[in-house]
Amino acid sequence: MDRRRPARPAAPVAPAPARAVGTARAAFTLVEVMVVVAIIAALIGILLPALSIIRRNADLVSSQSNMRTIGAFMTAYALDNRDHVVPSRFDYRNAGGRALVRSASPAGTNPNTGPLLVGSWADIMWTVNKLGPAPAAVDELAPSPSWDYRYDSPDYWAYTNPDMPSNNVLRSKVDLTKPFSTDDASDARPFGNGASTRETGQPGYFAANDFFDSSPPAGSAPGTFGRWFTYAMIKYPGQGVYLVDSRAGETIPTPSATGTGANPNAWVAGNDACEVDFRYVGDVTCMLYLDAHVSTMGAWANLQDLQNNRATRIERLDQRN
Numbered sequence: 001m002d003r004r005r006p007a008r009p010a011a012p013v014a015p016a017p018a019r020a021v022g023t024a025r026a027a028f029t030l031v032e033v034m035v036v037v038a039i040i041a042a043l044i045g046i047l048l049p050a051l052s053i054i055r056r057n058a059d060l061v062s063s064q065s066n067m068r069t070i071g072a073f074m075t076a077y078a079l080d081n082r083d084h085v086v087p088s089r090f091d092y093r094n095a096g097g098r099a100l101v102r103s104a105s106p107a108g109t110n111p112n113t114g115p116l117l118v119g120s121w122a123d124i125m126w127t128v129n130k131l132g133p134a135p136a137a138v139d140e141l142a143p144s145p146s147w148d149y150r151y152d153s154p155d156y157w158a159y160t161n162p163d164m165p166s167n168n169v170l171r172s173k174v175d176l177t178k179p180f181s182t183d184d185a186s187d188a189r190p191f192g193n194g195a196s197t198r199e200t201g202q203p204g205y206f207a208a209n210d211f212f213d214s215s216p217p218a219g220s221a222p223g224t225f226g227r228w229f230t231y232a233m234i235k236y237p238g239q240g241v242y243l244v245d246s247r248a249g250e251t252i253p254t255p256s257a258t259g260t261g262a263n264p265n266a267w268v269a270g271n272d273a274c275e276v277d278f279r280y281v282g283d284v285t286c287m288l289y290l291d292a293h294v295s296t297m298g299a300w301a302n303l304q305d306l307q308n309n310r311a312t313r314i315e316r317l318d319q320r321n
């Protein structure tokens with residue numbers, strides 16, 4: 001007889017617990033995090049210069065748009081003034097008090113810079129097109145804080161006022177970063193020797209070719225005026241420069257200019273005395289020509305290169321040669 005005990009049945013094996021859906025994965029390692037941060041930093045390093053170029057190109061387009069607006073203003077001025085070109089500078093003190101441009105506004109006050117009835121093309125355009133008044137300067141050093149810029153284009157003192165709008169169509173969209181003068185007290189042309197370091201960060205200047213200076217000779221009798229040009233007198237309006245980006249102010253002398261404030265190197269690119277500002281991407285400057293078209297141009301080797309090789313004329317604009 002078999003006396004062996006019967007075998008015990010095997011204990012049931014519990015089924016493995018089902019894995020919960022969506023259980024968390026292992027966390028990122030420190031190395032992985034550092035790699036991701038390094039990639040992001042590299043992308044930012046690549047993108048920032050590109051974004052800066054895009055922004056500066058947008059500034060160029062905006063400055064060109066402002067110059068085209070000035071060209072339209074000049075055309076309208078010519079239609080209202082027997083085809084005359086807007087003078088780069090004027091002196092209406094001999095006009096018998098009939099001029100509004102740079103007249104007292106409000107009555108009894110004095111302008112912050114320069115004498116009454118003397119100014120530049122920007123003052124004429126500002127007044128004729130009724131772009132003012134503008135907020136008055138509040139700087140305690142301003143000689144006349146109540147001046148409201150009704151009849152002349154805002155100057156340095158106006159831009160010391162934080163309420164002064166920066167989108168003046170008569171100025172560049174790029175801030176002034178390389179002023180012409182290191183003298184903190186110097187005023188921009190036409191009143192001083194050139195925009196000074198105190199104007200750094202204010203809107204850049206457009207300067208009119210002083211070939212169109214209509215100021216009378218010093219000591220002239222009342223009623224005497226300087227040269228005035230009509231568009232019919234200009235031989236090659238598509239080559240004649242009226243405005244250019246400037247480091248110095250609202251006027252720029254012709255290369256052969258002589259006398260007080262003249263700068264024979266004003267147009268010589270690369271010279272420290274050059275008043276032209278190459279302020280956009282690629283070191284180019286904007287120019288408005290007398291046929292109202294706007295162009296950009298890189299630095300020229302010398303005046304002969306500019307005038308002979310680049311179809312650009314600065315002086316002798318009323319002559320064929």
